[in-house]
Amino acid sequence: MSLPPQLVELAQLARARGARATPARLQVLSALRDASRALSHHDIEAALSAQPLDRVTLYRVLDWAVAAGLVLRTTDENRIYRYSLGARHEAHAxxxxxxxxxxxxxxxxxxxxxxxxxxxxxxxxxxxxxxxxxxxxxxxxxxxxxxxx
Amino acid sequence: MSLPPQLVELAQLARARGARATPARLQVLSALRDASRALSHHDIEAALSAQPLDRVTLYRVLDWAVAAGLVLRTTDENRIYRYSLGARHEAHAxxxxxxxxxxxxxxxxxxxxxxxxxxxxxxxxxxxxxxxxxxxxxxxxxxxxxxxx
DNA sequence: TAACGATTGCAACGCAGTTGCATTTGATGT
DNA sequence: ACATCAAATGCAACTGCGTTGCAATCGTTA
CATH class of the missing domain: 3.30.1490 (Dna Ligase; domain 1)
Structure with a gap:
């Protein structure tokens, strides 16, 4: 199973955090990386419409990515979560x-x-x-x- | 239909904004005034359990109070609205x-x-x-x- | 007090996010 | 390469906040 070159780096990111480099995770991270803005759950679903992903799986992938510190989650003005690739910010004062x-x-x-x-x-x-x-x-x-x- | 003294002031507030001083509004504003913290929709329902109010009516009363500038609405970390009596803060730089x-x-x-x-x-x-x-x-x-x- | 329009209650809906569980699959050791 | 097994997925159903449409009611004003 050879990975497209633009995904190997993301796969390493995932594995470095003790997690499996599954297609769902790679696709989601890839979509976030390619995005020109912070994406909502819906945005990501749309971006992955070519290879649909279960709603729940997407939520779980995002939860994992946030917990792993790969993705930043914010709440927009409509109380919707938006996700963007970025470093975790530890709890600062x-x-x-x-x-x-x-x-x-x-x-x-x-x-x-x-x-x-x-x-x-x-x-x-x-x-x-x-x-x-x-x-x-x-x-x-x-x-x-x-x-x- | 004389109003309890602690409500007349709130009734005037409502009428001064061109709105009716209905029991629902007075009860909600009164609950917010007596609260020691910012209340969620649920908190307010609980506070008014003696004289139950329809869920929808409560939402509408709160929407009205926020629009009228009587109440401040914030979103807590769980994406739940919380309401507190207070002056509206205009948009600042x-x-x-x-x-x-x-x-x-x-x-x-x-x-x-x-x-x-x-x-x-x-x-x-x-x-x-x-x-x-x-x-x-x-x-x-x-x-x-x-x-x- | 009558009349009118604002307000309420009810029912049903929409949407974001979650949970439980059976099935599949990526990584690992042989 | 292959067996193994926990991790990850998909499905279905659920929860909970908030909204909408509409008929009935009630506060205000004349």
Whole structure:
């Protein structure tokens, strides 16, 4: 069983996490990698329509990928999960994300924003910073494209 | 049909917005006012179990209250709406919220955090800062939880 | 108080995500 | 190459939040 070249890398990713490199996983990861935006469950189903995947299997593959740290899951404004390939962000005391309004992708920002001042008596445990705008790939400010993280 | 004193104020609120001061609305607003935390649909149903309200009516009352700016609706980590009595916050270029992990209430922070540094080519349009922790009413500073580093 | 339109209750629906279980299959040891 | 077995899949049915359509009811205003 020789794998298409664009999938061997993904297969290694899966196996490196102690999981099987199944067609379902490779197809889903591949679809996410090729996507120009963060995909919903429906989007992925549509992208894989050539080789249909069971709804439940897709959910389980996505759960696995998120747990394995291969995929980032976000909740959009309509309370729908959207998935994008990307590194896991460990639980930080503070972390910052960039959400592209155009393609929906999520980027982890290296820079950690300082916590705003708290009113008296308030205890801040974690600060989530979500920056919304346009990423470089979508022409944020008409400069050079940056490679994806 | 005289109104209990604790409801007349709410009735005026409703009528001031061109809406009828119906029992359903007064009960829901009253429950939210008395709550020590942000309530989900279920929480409110439970709080009104003495005088049951149709599920749909509750959804519609809440939709109305949110649209009228009487109630703040947030989505919790499980993609469930939670409602709390409070003023509507208009769209800012940047705004900061404090979410209490204990009571679930949401507070608007006056202080606006500066945007973190953007990678080249990224355009930041809006920065949402969500601080999670414990509010003063829940004893934020009286605990031994680790503060931010 | 009568009338009208806003509001409610009911029933049925839609959709995202989950669970249980029998079957299949990728990786491993021989 | 082949047998093995836990991991992964597919199917079916289910849960739970939220919505829609419509007829009946009720708050407000004249």
């Amino acid at each position: 503070a972390h910052a994300h960039f959400n592209c309004d155009d393609c929906g992708r999520v980027f982890c920002l290296d820079d950690v924003a300082p916590a705003p001042a708290m009113p008296a008596g308030f205890l801040a445990k974690r600060v989530d910073v979500a920056v919304h705008g346009r990423c470089a790939a979508c022409g944020g400010c008409a400069t050079h494209d940056e490679p994806l993280p | 940047a705004h900061a919220h404090f979410n209490c992990d204990d009571c679930g209430r949401v507070f608007c922070l006056d202080d606006v955090a500066p945007a973190p540094a953007m990678p080249a080519g990224f355009l930041a349009k809006r920065v949402d800062v969500a601080v999670h922790g414990r509010c003063a009413a829940c004893g934020g500073c009286a605990t031994h939880d680790e503060p931010l580093p």
